[in-house]
Amino acid sequence: MIIFKYADQLARYIEQQKKAGKVIGFVPTMGALHNGHIALIDQSKQNTGVTVCSIFVNPTQFNNPTDYQLYPNTIEKDIEKLEAAGCDILFLPAIAEMYPQGTANLEKYDLGYLETLLEGKFRPGHFQGVCQVMNRLLKMVNAHKLFMGQKDYQQCMVVSRLLQLMQCPTELITCPTLREADGLAMSSRNLRLTPDDRQKATTIYKCLTLIKQECNQGGSWPVIKNKATQLLTDAGFRIDYVELADANTLEPATAPNKGPQVALIAAFLHDVRLIDNMLM
Numbered sequence: 001m002i003i004f005k006y007a008d009q010l011a012r013y014i015e016q017q018k019k020a021g022k023v024i025g026f027v028p029t030m031g032a033l034h035n036g037h038i039a040l041i042d043q044s045k046q047n048t049g050v051t052v053c054s055i056f057v058n059p060t061q062f063n064n065p066t067d068y069q070l071y072p073n074t075i076e077k078d079i080e081k082l083e084a085a086g087c088d089i090l091f092l093p094a095i096a097e098m099y100p101q102g103t104a105n106l107e108k109y110d111l112g113y114l115e116t117l118l119e120g121k122f123r124p125g126h127f128q129g130v131c132q133v134m135n136r137l138l139k140m141v142n143a144h145k146l147f148m149g150q151k152d153y154q155q156c157m158v159v160s161r162l163l164q165l166m167q168c169p170t171e172l173i174t175c176p177t178l179r180e181a182d183g184l185a186m187s188s189r190n191l192r193l194t195p196d197d198r199q200k201a202t203t204i205y206k207c208l209t210l211i212k213q214e215c216n217q218g219g220s221w222p223v224i225k226n227k228a229t230q231l232l233t234d235a236g237f238r239i240d241y242v243e244l245a246d247a248n249t250l251e252p253a254t255a256p257n258k259g260p261q262v263a264l265i266a267a268f269l270h271d272v273r274l275i276d277n278m279l280m
């Protein structure tokens, strides 16, 4: 695996690979890699000729400074995992490489209602930060295919909107969520859970499974939502949201229906915020 720290060197290398007819796949991450990330690398390797992974903990997408400061850093293990997965290139830029003019007064993106509901509502500015870094990364890597996780459902919709706004030809491929044996969605933030909270964390998956089951049986959404909320509260979660939404638009739903729907949960265990979702 070749490690690049500078965008111009990365771009030169990728240009050569493209001239040699290679299809370029890109997996952007913030590191502290787990098997969910590696599944994206695997998808890219199966569908492209050169896989580029980036590791960059983007300061502009953290609405909570403590979350940024405590974000896990396991770079040596990350490099080992990427080598073992057969990743071709790691892009590991410093903050100054991504934001040479600093991070004050960055550009803004018109994300419409995506920015006012669910993650957009509870993490003000988060998706602007995601777009600021993704705009730069997409231009630097200039990949044919971009692999991202369904775990961050709304983020995939935001990035899809960004690709439109940028008129960027890169194709977004959304990959399924990888879970631990007990159902907990793999996440870098799981590393910050105490052993006790790690046990409790599986309640989110239990709730999503319950919601799916009861929605498919045509239950009443307020009743189902109440049950899930109670289960989470009893396990010690502080809830940001438990919602049912149209899977294509994320418009909130008030009842289960036959159209594609997704249930989404965001909740804290102590100061660790976990998110997950499930298609109904």
Ligand code: AMP
Residues within 6 Å of the ligand: 028, 029, 030, 031, 035, 036, 037, 039, 040, 147, 148, 149, 150, 151, 152, 175, 176, 177, 178, 179, 185, 186, 187, 188
């Ligand atoms: P992150 O490092 O958390 O920014 O995530 C980098 C990419 O990995 C994003 O596209 C995530 O949606 C994806 N991802 C995170 N967790 C999982 C998971 N459990 N399964 C599949 N993809 C994931």
